[in-house]
Amino acid sequence: MAQLDSVLACLDLNLDRSVERLFELMRLKSISTDPDYAGECRKTAEWLAGDLSAIGFSARVADSAGHPMVIAHHAGPSGVAGRVPHVLFYGHYDVQPVDPIELWDTEPFSPALKTMPDGTRRIVGRGSADDKGQLMTFVEACRAYIAETGSLPCRVTIFLEGEEESGSPSLLPFLDAHREELSADVALICDTNMWDRDTPAISTGLRGLVGEEVVVRAADKDLHSGYFGGAAANPIRILSKIIGDLHDADGRVTLPGFYDGVEELPDDVRTIWDELGFDEAAFLGQVGLSVPAGERGRTVLEQVWARPTAEVNGIEGGYTGKGFKTVIAAEAFAKISFRLVFSQDPARIRESFRAFVRERLPADCSVEFHEHGGSPAIQLPFDSAVLRTAREALSDEWPKPAVMIGMGGSIPVVGEFKRRLGMGSLLVGFGLGDDRIHSPNEKYELSSYAKGQRSWARILDAIGRDGVA
Amino acid sequence: MAQLDSVLACLDLNLDRSVERLFELMRLKSISTDPDYAGECRKTAEWLAGDLSAIGFSARVADSAGHPMVIAHHAGPSGVAGRVPHVLFYGHYDVQPVDPIELWDTEPFSPALKTMPDGTRRIVGRGSADDKGQLMTFVEACRAYIAETGSLPCRVTIFLEGEEESGSPSLLPFLDAHREELSADVALICDTNMWDRDTPAISTGLRGLVGEEVVVRAADKDLHSGYFGGAAANPIRILSKIIGDLHDADGRVTLPGFYDGVEELPDDVRTIWDELGFDEAAFLGQVGLSVPAGERGRTVLEQVWARPTAEVNGIEGGYTGKGFKTVIAAEAFAKISFRLVFSQDPARIRESFRAFVRERLPADCSVEFHEHGGSPAIQLPFDSAVLRTAREALSDEWPKPAVMIGMGGSIPVVGEFKRRLGMGSLLVGFGLGDDRIHSPNEKYELSSYAKGQRSWARILDAIGRDGVA
Numbered sequence: 001m002a003q004l005d006s007v008l009a010c011l012d013l014n015l016d017r018s019v020e021r022l023f024e025l026m027r028l029k030s031i032s033t034d035p036d037y038a039g040e041c042r043k044t045a046e047w048l049a050g051d052l053s054a055i056g057f058s059a060r061v062a063d064s065a066g067h068p069m070v071i072a073h074h075a076g077p078s079g080v081a082g083r084v085p086h087v088l089f090y091g092h093y094d095v096q097p098v099d100p101i102e103l104w105d106t107e108p109f110s111p112a113l114k115t116m117p118d119g120t121r122r123i124v125g126r127g128s129a130d131d132k133g134q135l136m137t138f139v140e141a142c143r144a145y146i147a148e149t150g151s152l153p154c155r156v157t158i159f160l161e162g163e164e165e166s167g168s169p170s171l172l173p174f175l176d177a178h179r180e181e182l183s184a185d186v187a188l189i190c191d192t193n194m195w196d197r198d199t200p201a202i203s204t205g206l207r208g209l210v211g212e213e214v215v216v217r218a219a220d221k222d223l224h225s226g227y228f229g230g231a232a233a234n235p236i237r238i239l240s241k242i243i244g245d246l247h248d249a250d251g252r253v254t255l256p257g258f259y260d261g262v263e264e265l266p267d268d269v270r271t272i273w274d275e276l277g278f279d280e281a282a283f284l285g286q287v288g289l290s291v292p293a294g295e296r297g298r299t300v301l302e303q304v305w306a307r308p309t310a311e312v313n314g315i316e317g318g319y320t321g322k323g324f325k326t327v328i329a330a331e332a333f334a335k336i337s338f339r340l341v342f343s344q345d346p347a348r349i350r351e352s353f354r355a356f357v358r359e360r361l362p363a364d365c366s367v368e369f370h371e372h373g374g375s376p377a378i379q380l381p382f383d384s385a386v387l388r389t390a391r392e393a394l395s396d397e398w399p400k401p402a403v404m405i406g407m408g409g410s411i412p413v414v415g416e417f418k419r420r421l422g423m424g425s426l427l428v429g430f431g432l433g434d435d436r437i438h439s440p441n442e443k444y445e446l447s448s449y450a451k452g453q454r455s456w457a458r459i460l461d462a463i464g465r466d467g468v469a
Numbered sequence: 470m471a472q473l474d475s476v477l478a479c480l481d482l483n484l485d486r487s488v489e490r491l492f493e494l495m496r497l498k499s500i501s502t503d504p505d506y507a508g509e510c511r512k513t514a515e516w517l518a519g520d521l522s523a524i525g526f527s528a529r530v531a532d533s534a535g536h537p538m539v540i541a542h543h544a545g546p547s548g549v550a551g552r553v554p555h556v557l558f559y560g561h562y563d564v565q566p567v568d569p570i571e572l573w574d575t576e577p578f579s580p581a582l583k584t585m586p587d588g589t590r591r592i593v594g595r596g597s598a599d600d601k602g603q604l605m606t607f608v609e610a611c612r613a614y615i616a617e618t619g620s621l622p623c624r625v626t627i628f629l630e631g632e633e634e635s636g637s638p639s640l641l642p643f644l645d646a647h648r649e650e651l652s653a654d655v656a657l658i659c660d661t662n663m664w665d666r667d668t669p670a671i672s673t674g675l676r677g678l679v680g681e682e683v684v685v686r687a688a689d690k691d692l693h694s695g696y697f698g699g700a701a702a703n704p705i706r707i708l709s710k711i712i713g714d715l716h717d718a719d720g721r722v723t724l725p726g727f728y729d730g731v732e733e734l735p736d737d738v739r740t741i742w743d744e745l746g747f748d749e750a751a752f753l754g755q756v757g758l759s760v761p762a763g764e765r766g767r768t769v770l771e772q773v774w775a776r777p778t779a780e781v782n783g784i785e786g787g788y789t790g791k792g793f794k795t796v797i798a799a800e801a802f803a804k805i806s807f808r809l810v811f812s813q814d815p816a817r818i819r820e821s822f823r824a825f826v827r828e829r830l831p832a833d834c835s836v837e838f839h840e841h842g843g844s845p846a847i848q849l850p851f852d853s854a855v856l857r858t859a860r861e862a863l864s865d866e867w868p869k870p871a872v873m874i875g876m877g878g879s880i881p882v883v884g885e886f887k888r889r890l891g892m893g894s895l896l897v898g899f900g901l902g903d904d905r906i907h908s909p910n911e912k913y914e915l916s917s918y919a920k921g922q923r924s925w926a927r928i929l930d931a932i933g934r935d936g937v938a
Contacts, residue, residue, distance in 0.1 A: 033792025097790055100691070166792050193696075207695065211793045220757030222569070222908040225780045226676065226878025227662075229808050230772035231753065233762040236781040236803075237716070243706060244713030284700065284833075288689030291832035294699040303699035311694045312705040313796050318783035319804060321566055323502025323635050324680045324841035326806055326878075327782050327907050334705075335788060337795055339698050363760035364753075372793035409695025409795075438796050439691040 003149055004461045010144040011453045018140045018453065019113065019123065019446070021051065025093075025132050026111040026125050032067055032094035033166035041067040041162045044093045048139075048160055055143045057158065062178070064170035067094065067162035071181065074142070076155035077464070085467045086155040087460075088184035088423065090413055091135030091191065092164030095127040096438045103440035113446065121446040130437035133444035134190040134429055135160065137452030145457060153464025157184055161413075164191075167211060167373025168412060175420045183421045185468045186386050188459070189414065192407055192429030194448070195276065200394040200402040200455065202387060203427040204380040205269075205305060208340030209410035210349050211372030214239070214357055215333040218365050222318075223328040233364050235332040236317040242360050243334060246310050250296040253310045253338075255352045261343035265306050269406075272382075273301050276403060286434050305406030309339040335372070339408065346374035375412030386426050386468040393458035394428065397451055428455070472618055473930045479613040480922045487609045487922065488582065488592065488915070490520065494562075494601050495580040495594050501536055501563035502635035510536040510631045513562045517608075517629055524612045526627065531647070533639035536563065536631035540650065543611070545624035546933070554936045555624040556929075557653035557892065559882055560604030560660065561633030564596040565907045572909035582915065590915040599906035602913035603659040603898055604629065606921030614926060622933025626653055630882070633660075636680060636842025637881060644889045652890045654937045655855050657928070658883065661876055661898030663917070664745065669863040669871040669924065671856060672896040673849040674738075674774060677809030678879035679818050680841030683708070683826055684802040687834050691787075692797040702833050704801040705786040711829050712803060715779050719765040722779045722807075724821045730812035734775050737851075741873060742770050755903050774875030778808040804841070808877065815843035844881030855895050855937040862927035863897065866920055897924070 011018075030044040031037040045061045045068045052059035052072040059072035070093070076084045098108040106112055111125035123133060138158075145152050159182055163170055175182060195201040218233035248254050265273075280300040284290055294303035303309075317332025319325035338349055354369055361367055381387070382404060394402035407427075417423045430452035436442045480487075499513040500506040514530045514537045521528035521541040528541035539562070545553045567577040575581055580594035592602060607627075614621050628651055632639055644651060664670040687702035717723050734742075749769040753759055763772035772778075786801025788794035807818055823838055830836055850856065851873060863871035876896075886892045899921035905911045 033794065034790060096794055096796075097788065097792075099788070099790065103690075165794075209695075209795070211795070213793070218758065218762075221572075221905060221910075223756055224878065224907045225778075225782060225806060226678075226808065226876070227773065227902065228756065229780045229806075229877060230763040230776050230778040231761050231769045232756065232758055233760075234780055236784050237712060240709040240712035240781065240784070241716075242713075243709035244711075247706070247710075287692055287697065287701065289687065289701055289833045291702075292700050293687075293702040293831065293833070300700045304696065307699050309694075309699040311698045311703055311795075311797060312709065312787065313694060313794060314787035314789045314798070315705050315709070315801065316785045316789040318781065319566065319568070320783045320785040320802075321503060321568065323566075324682070324804055324806070325502065325565055325634075325782060325907060326678070326680070326780075328780060329783070332784065333789075335793055337694060337698075337793070339695065362762060364758045364762070407695070408698060409693065433696065436690060438693045438794065441690075 004457065006148045007144050007457045008454050010148050011140065011457060014144065015450050018136070019449070022123065022133055022136045022449070023111040025136065026127050027109055029109050030094045030162060031097050032163050034097060038067065041094060045070050045162055048093055051139065052158060056146050064174045066170040069162065069174060070158070070160040072158040074152050074156045076152045078151065084155045085463050086157070086184040087463060087468070088157045088159055088182060088187045089138050090159050090187050090189050091138065092131045092161050093135070094162040094165050095130065095132070096165050098126055100440060105441055122443040123446060123449060124441060124443045126442055128442050128444040129431045129435040130442065131164070131191050133449055134431065134452070137430060137449060138188070138190055138456045140453040141456035141460060144453070145460060153461050157182065171413060172416060175416055179421060183423060187417045187423050187425040189411060189425055189427050190429050191411055192427045193431040193433060194429070195403050195405055197432060198399040200398045200428070201405045202390060202402055203407040203429070204382055204404050205406040206378045206411050206414060207408055208344065208346060208375045208377040209412065210338040210340065210346045210374045211335070212337070212350060212353060213333060213335050213370040213372060215331055215368040216361070216365060217331040219328065219330050222330050225326040225328045228328055232328050233362055234328050235365065236329055238362060238365060239315070239317065239332045239334055242357055243312055245360065251294050253308065255349065255356050257348060257352050258308065260348070261345060262308060263342045265302060272404060273406070276405065283433065304408035306341055308341050308344055310336065312336050339410065341377045344377065346376055350374060373412070375410060375415055378414045380425060380427070384424065386463070389462045389466050390426055390428055390459050393462045394455055397455045397458055428459070430455070473926065475617045476613050476926045477923050479617050480609065480926060483613065484919050487605070488918070491592065491602055491605045491918070492580040494605065495596050496578055498578050499563045499631060500566050501632050503566060507536065510563060514539050514631055517562055520608065521627060525615050533643045535639040538631065538643060539627070539629040541627040543621050543625045545621045547620065553624045554932050555626070555653040556932060556937070557626045557628055557651060557656045558607050559628050559656050559658050560607065561600045561630050562604070563631040563634050564599065564601070565634050567595055569909060574910055591912040592915060592918060593910060593912045595911055597911050598900045598904040598913040599911065600633070600660050602918055603900065603921070606899060606918060607657070607659055607925045609922040610925035610929060613922070614929060622930050626651065640882060641885060644885055648890060652892060656886050656892050656894040658880060658894055658896050659898050660880055661896045662900040662902060663898070664872050664874055666901060667868040669867045669897070670874045671859060671871055672876040672898070673851055673873050674875040675847045675880050675883060676877055677813065677815060677844045677846040678881065679807040679809065679815045679843045680804070681806070681819060681822060682802060682804050682839035682841060684800055684837040685830070685834060686800040688797065688799050691799050694795040694797045697797055701797055702831055703797050704834065705798055707831060707834060708784070708786065708801045708803055711826055712781055714829065720763050722777065724818065724825050726817060726821050727777065729817070730814060731777060732811045734771060742875070745872060745874070752902065770875070773877035775810055777810050777813055779805065781805050808879065810846045813846065815845055819843060842881070844879060844884055847883045849894065849896070853893065855932065858931045858935050859895055859897055859928050862931045863924055866924045866927055897928070899924070
């Protein structure tokens, strides 16, 4: 325990410097979805490999078909009897685009510390939470552990990808090609939220995701709506109608077969969630809303953790500049995603959506689809040894004991670790619901960053002591 | 007649130089809807006033609340007995925006002459047809007439506005403030099409227009569709649903009261239109379409000349860049226009639309409307003296006799001339249906430009001889 105490003290002592390091990382514009930023993505990978090498990992940038990966190994303690537990830490160094840029209060890639009226401090900038701040909590824990003890309490592999925000197109072949190197006893993932500011959480369920881009075309050029209006098909109108048809009056998705594989929440899970005392009004109120907009008759927690959705994430067509232009556009497009639960099949839902669009396409119109990732939902066990270990370690660090929660977002790698490497995952993250990830003014609480580092030190220490099975 | 012949010969002789002058005018980027181009609009007005002064008009740039107007006067022949007929020529020097810029084969504001495989030549660039090329046909006719005869055959006022493409916000107060100066026996307007390449046309009916921009807002920031998807209102989905509701399955507009004032086509008009021998397949085929997309059971000519429409001219919301972003946008907007016929009331239709949107707005959502112009439809007489005069003059110039047609577009000034100045209008234009006005690669046939000039010389000559009543 004296050893852990000195590691925790070291983390506290070096907090300012750890913030500086995170700022360096956040200044790199690693927007993976936009090919213009490929160079920045590589620089980010190189920065991380360099930092991990500096603290004693054997680290390298590993090329993939897309943005490069970072792999780093540390053998853990030497001279101990028996097998050393082996964990793989997964994170992603890429970030979301920054638009609408005009809504940012600060430059997205000029990170800063901001003190709030209540005295709390936060790190602001793109990637502060998702996922640069979160992944650096683990790196900083390792740095302090090695600095204080000369090693790590268990064997650690760090695996960082650069395409998580753009559907991870290179991940699967990369996992297959590096199966041996990336297999461990358990994967630790830091890309999720706490329950609230005082209550750490382990996420045990994640929704899946299907991303689709649909382009509808009609005339072979933009038309004058005076000359052709009334006679020519209008792609915006057609696309809008299709989107409007995607939900019924009760908020249910109308795609044929969409609810195949969707189950009602098991009673034990419902009990756990009920005990969380979730405040629907506060959850919606933090973003200026007051009425749940999803499926009628479902609680908000069900709507965001246990029910599937269809969302339009973007749409554009015709004249969108200042003023007005009486044009009938030749084409319009939308980016649409589906969140999946239980055993919904991403491939079948993609096909059902495409058929749904094609059936609604009038004469003279054509459609083009672009796939943007797909992964099923994930349910992790509620009672594994590593989960119990982590729960205790987290409860030691934070004001309130750790809880187990669901999650509305998607972390497809969790399913692939299981499927391809036979490896379970532990999802522990220190984000908060108001971190505005993917949005302007993304932030990460300084307390998340500081106590997140301490939490990982505790978890690594406990795993080194207790193992993972 | 010898006098007219020499004017026509002068026009033929100076065609190249008249093209050069039009090119000068087209190089000025007078995009009225975008405030960034206000300076270019003023330069364009100054260029025109300068050119009209140079040929003998008393011309000036007249300030308005928005982009400036150009007013020019020529007293016509001196020393003739009795009252000289007085015409007002109206045109507009502003142009549409150029996006999508990537679809242009040439720079929009670098006009050029292009020879086609069939040997015809065309002027390409923004404004070549709408309306710089068209208005210059009249200016060139005046130039040649004055050069050959020392004067014009009738009194001519030229009135050019710079806000036609952006709803003419300053026109009405300007007309009221300059009622005396702008009143004439008849207005001549050159902003319409021929029936086909060989057949000149006088437009006797125009649809009205209501332009609306609607902005739907929900959460007070962009949201992560994983965390909030299923619980948060999505403005794109809401806006799409509203747009989808605007038409029924038969293509009719569903706004309450929308068809109030819409009449069936009178038999005599139907007869005239039937005799035109309109080729629906060719009309749609020129833009890559084959099936009329408007109200079921209506001919294409009815759909574009005699039936009202609701069109979405632009839409945008959420992430529209490369790749994918799982965001629920805080807002989405659409630009929507209605084409009006017969006695549909623009104000009532605007109100009906706004009520329609508000009724469909779910909880937590707000809406904002921006007005972009409104004008009723116009029906001009089929048998006025000036119309007969122009019809004969046009028939003398072109291979086939002039026909009277409807028009799907809107020229609101026609109604205002009648209402405010008690002045009728004669709509003669030399555009063709494939001129791609408002679209990339706008063009104006060189034959339109050359024979358009000759047509105006003939019409002015005939009005000088026969008067307008």
